[in-house]
Amino acid sequence: MDEKLLANIGLNKYERTVYWTLLKKGELEASKLSQLSRVPIGKIYEVLSDLNKYGLVEIKPSRPRKYRTVDTKIAFELMYKRKEEEALSELKLLREAFAEIERQLSSGDSPNHVKTIFWPDKFNDDELKETVNSFFEDIEHEICVVTPSKYKPGVSEQYDDSMSVFSKAYLNLAQRGIHVKILDSHSQLLPSIKEIVTSIEDESIKSNVQKFMEIRILETKHDFVIFDSKTLLLDIEDQVDTGTSLGMTQIHDESYTRRFKAKFDDLWTKGKRFDLV
Template sequence: MNEKLLTKIGLNKYESSVYLTLLKQESMEASKLSHASKVPVGKIYEVLKALKNYELVEIQPSRPQRYRAVDPKRAFKLMYKRKEEETLNELKMLRETFDEIERELCSDNFPQNIETIFWPDKFRNNEVNEMVDSYFEKIEHEVCVVIHTKYKPGRSELYDASVPAFSKAFFSLVQRGIKVKILDPGSQLLLSLKELIDSIEDLSFKRYIKVLMEVRILETEYNFTIIDSKITLIDIEDQFNMSRNLGMTRIYDESYAKRFKTKFDELWKKGELFL
C-alpha cells in the first residue's frame, strides 16, 4: 500500500510504516518492529504511542509487550468519526472567532456614516429657524433630547437666543403626532415650552400635547439628541470656550443610536417631571 494515502489522513511517515508492518504480522515486540519498519529505536515507542492514540494499535499484556494492528475496517471508521467531530468543533470555533471579529470591526464603536456641520460665528436673520426646521422636518416617530447643564440661563447667549426657535420646533413636532422627550437642566427652554402650552385654549388639544411631549428636569454633563432611534446628534464644543459650540456631528447608525438610547433611558429615570 502507498504510505502517502495514510499521510493524507494525518499519519506521518514513521507511523504509516509501523502500522503497515503490523498489518502483515500477528503481533510484534517493539525492538523487532523497529527493525522491520525501519523506524529508529529511539522513535519507535513515540510512534506506537501515537498509533495507540489513533486507536490503530493495541498493546497485548505480555512480557515483553507486543503490539498488533487494529482491524482497518473498524479502526478507520472510528478514526473518521473522531476526525469528523474534531472538524465540526474546529468549524464551530472558527465561526465564533469570525463572529467576534465581525462584532469588533462592526461594533457600535465604529459608526457607519458620520456628517459634521460647522456653525457660522453668528447666525443672521432666520438662519437659526431654518437650521432647526431642516433638522426636524424629517423626524417621523420620536425625538429624545438631553441638554447639558451648561445651557442653564445666562451661560450661553447663543443657546438662549435660539430657545424660541427650538421650542416652536418641538411644539410643531407634537402637532404632527411625533413623540418628544426632553431632559433639561432648567434652561430657558422650559419656560418657553410652558408659555406655548399655556397659550392653548382648547383643553382637549392641550391634553393631547401633554401626552406626546414629556419634559423632565435633570442636571447632566451629557448633551445629545436621538432621532427615530436611527440618528444621533452630538455638539462639537469650542475647547477654548466650552459654553460655545462650533457645530454638530450627525451620526447615521442605528446600533450607535441604540447605545445613546440606553443612556437616555438611564438618565430619564433620574429626571424630575416638569411637563
C-alpha cells in the same frame, strides 16, 4: 481691570457681573447686590452660592447675610490649584477616551455615516429656524433630547438666544404626533416652552401637545439628541469660547445609536417630571 478678564477664569455672565460689583462696592446684602449688578433676585443666591464654592466670595454670618470677596491673592491661588487638578483629571479622561476610540476602531465598532454640520458665525432667527426644521422634518416617531447643566440660563448666551426657535420646533413636532421627550438641567428651554404652551387658547391643540410632549428634570453633563432611535446628534463645543457651539456631528447608525438610547432611557428613569401647565 477689564471685567471681561473674569471670563478667562471661567465665570459666566452673571457670575462676572456679581463678582465685579462686589470688588468695586465691597460688602453687600443680596438684595442690594441684585439691584446694583442687575442680576435678577431669583438668580442672585444661586450665583453667590457658586461664587462661594469657587472660593471667590465669603458669607458674613449677619442678619441679613452679607457677602464680600475673599482676598484675591488667596482666592485666585486656590482657584488655580483647583483648575489645575480638574485639568489633569480631564486629560486623564481624554487619554482614556482616546484609548477607547482606538479599541472600538480596531474592533470595527466605530459609527458609520458620520456627517459634521458647522453653524454659521452669525444666525438670524429665520436661518436658525430653517436649519432646525431641516433637522426635524424626517422624524417619524420620537425625538429624545438631553440638555446639560452647561446650558443653564446666563451660562450660554448663544443657547439662551436660540431657545424660542427650538421651543417652537419641539412643539410643532408634538402637534404632528411625534413623541417629544426632553431631559433638561433647568435650562432656558423650560420657561420658553411653558410660556408658549400656556398661551395656546385652543384646548384641543394644548391637549395634543401635553399628550405627545414630556419633560423631565435631571442635572446631567450628557448632551445629545436621538431621532427615532436611528440618528444621533452630538454637539461640537467651541474649545476657545466654551459655552458656544460650533456645530453638530450627525451619525446615521442604528447599532451605534442604540448605545445612546439605552443611556437616555437610564437617565429618563431618574428624571423628575416637569409640568407644562
